[in-house]
Amino acid sequence: MDRSRSLRVLGIEGTAWAASAAVFETSDPTRRTDDERVEIYTDAYEPDSGGIHPREAAEHMHEAIPEVVAQARETAREWAGEYDGRDRQPIDAVAFSRGPGLGPCLRIVATAARATAQRFDVPLVGVNHMVAHLEIGRHRSGFDSPVCLNASGANAHVLGYRNGRYRVLGETMDTGVGNAIDKFTRHLGWSHPGGPKVEERAKDGEFVDLPYVVKGMDFSFSGIMSAAKQAVDNGEAVEDVCFGLQEHVFAMLTEVSERALSLTGSGQLVLGGGVAQNDRLREMLESMCEQRGADFYAPEARFLRDNAGMIAVLGAKMFEADDTLPIEESRIDSNFRPDQVPVTWREDEDWTADGDSVRVGKDDRADGGGHAGDxxxxxxxxxxxxxxxxxxxxxxxxxxxxxxxxxxxxxxxxxxxxxxxxxxxxxxxxxxxxxxxxxxxxxxxxxxxxxxxxxxxxxxxxxxxxxxxxxxxxxxxxxxxxxxxxxxxxxxxSETRSSKTTDNAxxxxxxxxxxxxxxxxxxxxxxxxxxxxxxxxxxxxxxxxxxxxxxxxxxxxxxxxxxxxxxxxxxxxxxxxxxxx
The missing domain is CATH 1.10.510.10 (Transferase(Phosphotransferase) domain 1)
Structure with missing residues (x-):
């Protein structure tokens, strides 16, 4: 293809609750701003009670995907006619969320993506949903090699890039952070999603001590959720438990993010996932980064919740790297791990070292050994x-x-x-x-x-x-x-000032x-x-x-x-x- 002209990619997302389609254009910024170059259409599934029901989510996806894809196609046609003439194909590729997610929902999305790609005779790109959360933050922030905290409903993990892949540096030992909070709110009889309701009630709460489980850069939510339910059952004010819940859960996520920055030496952190819309979580991460001299970025809300915009943006990068899928190899993977994805669209650089154990002192080496006064x-x-x-x-x-x-x-x-x-x-x-x-x-x-x-x-x-x-x-x-x-x-x-050491030789x-x-x-x-x-x-x-x-x-x-x-x-x-x- 002609790399000098604009590229348009239609993205389709449908891993769980969000039936979403988007068009992304890599046009000249003088003609269209970056914000304008991503148009997202989303029809969200909202269960009547409890959490996400896979069968209902799939039924919603089946009904909603054709409509949102049609809207994205129409926008692509308008943009193509505006800049390239009516004889030009409106899209250059179709990207879709290949996983991880609910199998029935993913299959509907994949079918729609294949049909759209065949209709316009364009390549197909299979995108890992979790890597897309990371990449949209990197794309919007302009960071070189950040650590990424993904905090979403079904997921919670810390990722970083090294030697051609995104590595899982830390992750939940039981359930995703959003799902964990939803389990607590279902216990209270609140409707889905529970996170915004906990955030609102926490504004009037006071601190309640709950379990805090961090193991290296891994973490667990099951104990704290059980304790939060028990606290409410024992008469603790719901507002106080919500406040304590946020303070513990988000502090755990912030702590492991800081450990990841320290381990890798990166001085950049990006946030992704639907739970990342929580103001208290963002406040904690920003405070931590400021304290250690690192840079922090969280995309705007439309790119945090599940959305096809991030699928289209990463799909464009993969397409430009010739990382496409034949139709016959485009099956979904509901357990698609981010560390299984060959990162073809990036140079094979290692961690940036500007955040390596931030040194306050006269010596600027990053050997970790230290000198007097450091x-x-x-x-x-x-x-x-x-x-x-x-x-x-x-x-x-x-x-x-x-x-x-x-x-x-x-x-x-x-x-x-x-x-x-x-x-x-x-x-x-x-x-x-x-x-x-x-x-x-x-x-x-x-x-x-x-x-x-x-x-x-x-x-x-x-x-x-x-x-x-x-x-x-x-x-x-x-x-x-x-x-x-x-x-x-x-x-x-060979020598030590320690009076307790006997082995000095x-x-x-x-x-x-x-x-x-x-x-x-x-x-x-x-x-x-x-x-x-x-x-x-x-x-x-x-x-x-x-x-x-x-x-x-x-x-x-x-x-x-x-x-x-x-x-x-x-x-x-x-x-x-x-x-x-």
């Missing part, structure tokens, strides 16, 4: 270095409610000190704790290693981590956040576990498997070739653990859940 802003703490010691301060996080933030800072500081010392007693290399002040969230410990594992990823190092995790699991506790940023590598210091290469703040004591194999899952995700997100490293970690864990098969079987179950589908 201060590094990690995921949730500021770290300073002086005379072989590290001072870690869990400063208040401005995005979290003060009551919740105080509790988490105290608990995590105590746990980090206790579990760091416990792991050392079990023979796992960790820093020596010199001082701890839980009330102010301060730890002082020996400086260990020369770099993060992220900067020295070898099979030997990864095997060390596998053995270390097996050791602490056998001792009855988990690390909680064993990412490649929370492992330090290098020679053991060792010079062997060591692999240290640090930052046990999310750890806890447990005898549940599921918890041990989650530790391994978090480590696997961080390897996938930071290694150029993760497969040999994953195999090495598994091999070492199996050799060291007293009951590896039980834990690894649980790990396989976790990996197979497809939790954000």
């Amino acid at each position: 201060a590094l802003q990690g995921a949730e703490a500021t770290v300073t270095f002086e005379d072989g010691l590290v001072t870690k301060r869990r400063n208040p996080r401005t995005y979290r409610h003060e009551t919740l933030d105080d509790r988490l800072r105290r608990e995590r500081t105590r746990l980090e000190a206790r579990l760091t010392s416990q792991a050392r007693r079990e023979g796992v290399p960790t820093p020596v704790i010199e001082d701890v002040d839980p009330e102010n969230g301060v730890l002082v410990y020996q400086r260990v290693g020369e770099a993060d594992l992220r900067d020295d990823l070898t099979e030997a190092r990864v095997r060390d981590v596998g053995r270390h995790l097996a050791t602490i699991h056998d001792a009855g506790f988990v690390h909680g956040d064993p990412t490649t940023r929370n492992v330090r590598v290098g020679r053991e210091a 060792a010079t062997a290469e060591r692999t240290y576990l640090i930052d046990f703040g999310l750890g806890y004591f447990t005898d549940d194999a599921e918890d041990y498997a989650m530790d391994l899952h978090v480590f696997d995700q961080s390897l996938t997100g930071t290694a150029d070739d993760a497969e040999p490293l994953l195999a090495a970690a598994r091999e070492a864990y199996r050799a060291e653990s007293s009951d590896p098969e039980t834990v690894l079987e649980r790990l396989r179950e976790i990996e197979g859940r497809g939790r954000y589908q």
